[in-house]
Amino acid sequence: MAIQVDPRCLYTKTHEWVRVEGEFAYTGITDYAQQQLSDIVYVELPEVGAQFKKGEVFCTVESVKAASDCYLAASGEIVEVNEALIERPELVNQDPYGEGWLVRFRVDDPADLSDLMSPEDYATFAAQEEEAHV
Amino acid sequence: MPQKTLLYERHLALGGRMVEFAGWLLPVQYPTGPKVEHLRVREAAGLFDIDHMGQVVVSGPDALPFLQHVMTADVGAISLYEAKYSLLCYDDGTVVDDTFIYHLPDRYFIAINASNNRKDTLWLEHHATGYDVRIENVSEKTYMLALQGPRAQEILQPLCEADLSILAYHHAVETRVAGIPALIGRTGYTGEDGFELFFPAEKAPTMWETLMAQGAPLGLLPIGLAARDSLRFECCMPLYGQEISAQTTPLEAGLGWAVALAKPAFIGREALLKQRLEGPARRLVAFRMVEGGVPRHGYPVIIDGAPCGEVTSGMYAPSLDAFLGLAYVPAAHSALGTEIGILIRDKPRRAVIVRKPFYTPAYRKG
Numbered sequence: 001m002a003i004q005v006d007p008r009c010l011y012t013k014t015h016e017w018v019r020v021e022g023e024f025a026y027t028g029i030t031d032y033a034q035q036q037l038s039d040i041v042y043v044e045l046p047e048v049g050a051q052f053k054k055g056e057v058f059c060t061v062e063s064v065k066a067a068s069d070c071y072l073a074a075s076g077e078i079v080e081v082n083e084a085l086i087e088r089p090e091l092v093n094q095d096p097y098g099e100g101w102l103v104r105f106r107v108d109d110p111a112d113l114s115d116l117m118s119p120e121d122y123a124t125f126a127a128q129e130e131e132a133h134v
Numbered sequence: 135m136p137q138k139t140l141l142y143e144r145h146l147a148l149g150g151r152m153v154e155f156a157g158w159l160l161p162v163q164y165p166t167g168p169k170v171e172h173l174r175v176r177e178a179a180g181l182f183d184i185d186h187m188g189q190v191v192v193s194g195p196d197a198l199p200f201l202q203h204v205m206t207a208d209v210g211a212i213s214l215y216e217a218k219y220s221l222l223c224y225d226d227g228t229v230v231d232d233t234f235i236y237h238l239p240d241r242y243f244i245a246i247n248a249s250n251n252r253k254d255t256l257w258l259e260h261h262a263t264g265y266d267v268r269i270e271n272v273s274e275k276t277y278m279l280a281l282q283g284p285r286a287q288e289i290l291q292p293l294c295e296a297d298l299s300i301l302a303y304h305h306a307v308e309t310r311v312a313g314i315p316a317l318i319g320r321t322g323y324t325g326e327d328g329f330e331l332f333f334p335a336e337k338a339p340t341m342w343e344t345l346m347a348q349g350a351p352l353g354l355l356p357i358g359l360a361a362r363d364s365l366r367f368e369c370c371m372p373l374y375g376q377e378i379s380a381q382t383t384p385l386e387a388g389l390g391w392a393v394a395l396a397k398p399a400f401i402g403r404e405a406l407l408k409q410r411l412e413g414p415a416r417r418l419v420a421f422r423m424v425e426g427g428v429p430r431h432g433y434p435v436i437i438d439g440a441p442c443g444e445v446t447s448g449m450y451a452p453s454l455d456a457f458l459g460l461a462y463v464p465a466a467h468s469a470l471g472t473e474i475g476i477l478i479r480d481k482p483r484r485a486v487i488v489r490k491p492f493y494t495p496a497y498r499k500g
Contacts, residue, residue, distance in 0.1 A: 038168060039167045039169040041169075041449075042428045042450065044427065044479075060479065062450075064163075064167075064168040064450060065360050067428065067479075086426075
């Protein structure tokens with residue numbers, strides 16, 4: 001299956017996307033990640049106001065077969081969580097870059113974002129991962 | 135190296151995601167995803183490659199007394215062409231494996247778990263001393279497919295010489311399917327009506343293609359291991375290594391109905407009789423999550439703040455749209471309605487003990 005990449009986002013090696021808007025950023029899991037997980041049945045969201053360091057687990061996405069941790073791409077405070085996922089976790093499968101976003105957070109230091117991949121680099125990276133998986 | 139079934143290339147071509155299970159490479163799901171696959175079996179039909187399962191044939195003059203000695207079920211009460219669930223137990227009453235025994239005119243045909251294929255065969259051979267029996271493991275030359283779901287008969291009948299409308303639940307027939315000699319059991323591991331087919335291994339691609347072509351217009355989908363697991367789980371059918379094992383007895387697992395303690399002797403009887411009289415110290419219970427979270431195999435059960443058991447299977451159940459599990463708990467805390475906690479990522483989440491099964495099999499709805 002073709003892997004969709006959103007040109008407005010930056011990407012982690014752990015398959016999260018980050019869309020920066022001023023001092024805040026939305027984050028979620030990539031199309032590749034949702035394809036690998038398959039049917040997502042539960043999303044354990046953090047509390048609004050929770051603080052995480054770059055690389056810490058901020059959320060767990062559970063598919064039929066496994067629980068998968070999500071890592072925050074930059075240190076910061078959670079300012080909003082996608083409450084629609086409580087009733088409809090499948091939104092992560094259906095629209096990973098849109099309605100399936102996980103949280104919005106305040107980015108403490110934009111330098112944290114400097115090691116993220118561009119959409120082009122991530123597309124290559126994910127394609128290689130997929131190749132290795134099969 | 136894990137083994138490939140003869141349909142490995144077919145699964146790849148269908149977009150199956152291959153994983154290792156019990157030493158075999160099998161599709162955990164196809165591109166439709168496990169939820170759709172699960173629901174399709176409940177609503178229409180699904181085809182499962184389950185060639186990893188093992189089969190043993192027991193024949194000879196002492197076949198019946200031998201099986202009465204090793205099996206928990208009353209094998210003598212299995213009518214000709216009937217199929218019955220039975221366990222093999224150790225002396226201490228714990229479980230070697232769970233099996234399905236088919237009584238055929240000249241032999242008993244026994245379906246066993248992939249993970250226990252070799253162990254079971256050695257166990258049977260070991261206990262055959264003094265019995266005039268022939269024990270043959272026929273797994274390699276026998277292929278096993280399962281066709282399950284309310285439309286299974288409609289799909290299979292046009293290809294099958296036998297009249298399936300008179301084939302009763304848990305009965306078998308030796309016939310031909312697409313010209314291929316096959317043993318068909320009206321049996322399965324999904325809680326739906328359906329069939330398990332045993333036939334010569336080299337015919338696997340032909341059989342698979344014929345069934346898929348016949349069934350596709352009726353909604354037939356190939357089904358992976360993930361949906362196989364959720365289908366059996368909703369019906370609370372045990373999986374070896376989870377609900378039953380060498381650490382658990384059938385009575386603890388709620389499988390007393392498959393243990394014929396009235397038989398004069400069989401391996402494990404004394405231990406099981408003692409446990410029946412004393413009552414098992416722990417029991418397998420079904421629970422439903424009250425708080426959010428997905429219970430999974432191995433998660434601790436918390437009662438009164440202390441760990442006192444473990445989840446054997448747990449997941450999102452597609453047919454019930456709920457988070458459900460099976461767990462061993464102390465018998466004193468096993469009553470329906472008991473509130474328990476499931477430790478999910480170090481946080482106790484509330485759950486309540488509910489009636490088994492979660493999903494009543496179609497053939498029991500009457």
